[in-house]
Amino acid sequence: NAGVMQNPRHLVRRRGQEARLRCSPMKGHSHVYWYRQLPEEGLKFMVYLQKENIIDESGMPKERFSAEFPKEGPSILRIQQVVRGDSAAYFCASSPPNRVHYNEQFFGPGTRLTVL
Amino acid sequence: AQTVTQSQPEMSVQEAETVTLSCTYDTSESDYYLFWYKQPPSRQMILVIRQEAYKQQNATENRFSVNFQKAAKSFSLKISDSQLGDAAMYFCGYNFNKFYFGSGTKLNVKP
Numbered sequence: 001n002a003g004v005m006q007n008p009r010h011l012v013r014r015r016g017q018e019a020r021l022r023c024s025p026m027k028g029h030s031h032v033y034w035y036r037q038l039p040e041e042g043l044k045f046m047v048y049l050q051k052e053n054i055i056d057e058s059g060m061p062k063e064r065f066s067a068e069f070p071k072e073g074p075s076i077l078r079i080q081q082v083v084r085g086d087s088a089a090y091f092c093a094s095s096p097p098n099r100v101h102y103n104e105q106f107f108g109p110g111t112r113l114t115v116l
Numbered sequence: 117a118q119t120v121t122q123s124q125p126e127m128s129v130q131e132a133e134t135v136t137l138s139c140t141y142d143t144s145e146s147d148y149y150l151f152w153y154k155q156p157p158s159r160q161m162i163l164v165i166r167q168e169a170y171k172q173q174n175a176t177e178n179r180f181s182v183n184f185q186k187a188a189k190s191f192s193l194k195i196s197d198s199q200l201g202d203a204a205m206y207f208c209g210y211n212f213n214k215f216y217f218g219s220g221t222k223l224n225v226k227p
Contacts, residue, residue, distance in 0.1 A: 033214060042120075042207050042217035043161075056214065089159055093215070104149075105215060107161040 002027070004094050004108035012114045019079040019086070021111045025094030031055075032075040033105060034067060037089040049075060050097075082115045089113075120209045122218035129198045130226050136183075137193045137221050139208035146170075148212040150184065150191045155205040155220075164206070167191065200225050 005024040013019050025032050030051055035043040036059075048056040049069035060067070064082075069075040079086055089112045093105035120141045129135035141150070152164040167175040167184050174182050179199075183192045191210075195202055203225040209217040 042219045045214045
């Protein structure tokens, strides 16, 4: 059973470009979470999604950031018009559908975004 | 406010010695679990140990154990017989709907 997969592992963008980060959850997992880790800091929650639904986006910046988890395919975190402050490691985690608030989350290897 | 505090930004321990990393948290929830993750330079998040909040017995995983004081909202990690491979960032936190992480403690292990 493959773990959580994220791609790309490293992404370089110039200011003003768009960044798309992908996350494929573990098989059987229907919940996806995105976290951001700025340099020298811990992980901060961004958004929690189920298939075709955003459940909690309280950690998402109000502008330029969006996330989706379609019925088919991976979850996508999209950052439009990137700025240098978006440079960070972005982690995806997934969990199974039962006992939602108590479930262990399994982390992917992260995508390191560098904005030039 | 839901917060997690790790008051030790960096610690050092001699190989084979014991070290304790501190963590306090603040939540009004009753059913959650606490965790410690290790993050080596590869940045992969590796679960070290977890503790359900309703359990009074402290969790143990080989050389890793916790001291969970629920009333004090304290959840420290003890690493016994430290090894060079234990050197990493360590993050504590708790899980209720989503993970709440502390800012991390960098552990150095001296040979």
